[in-house]
Amino acid sequence: MSTITSAIKAFVADENGVTAIEYGLIAALIGVAVAATAGTIGTDIKTAFNYIANKLPDTIAE
Secondary structure (H helix, E strand, C coil): CHHHHHHHHHHHHCCHHHHHHHHHHHHHHHHHHHHHHHHHHHHHHHHHHHHHHHHCCCCCCC
């Protein structure tokens, strides 16, 4: 009975798994933030390039 009790106490005291899960959640949140930011920045860059393209003359020197 003593070994079962000490095994349960050791399992409860072990925080390695919890730390790994926390790091995984942090990495996932950072990934979501990067993806959302990249989408917004990509749209802004596309708008800027379209604006510049519309201001350029339509004729191309041949």
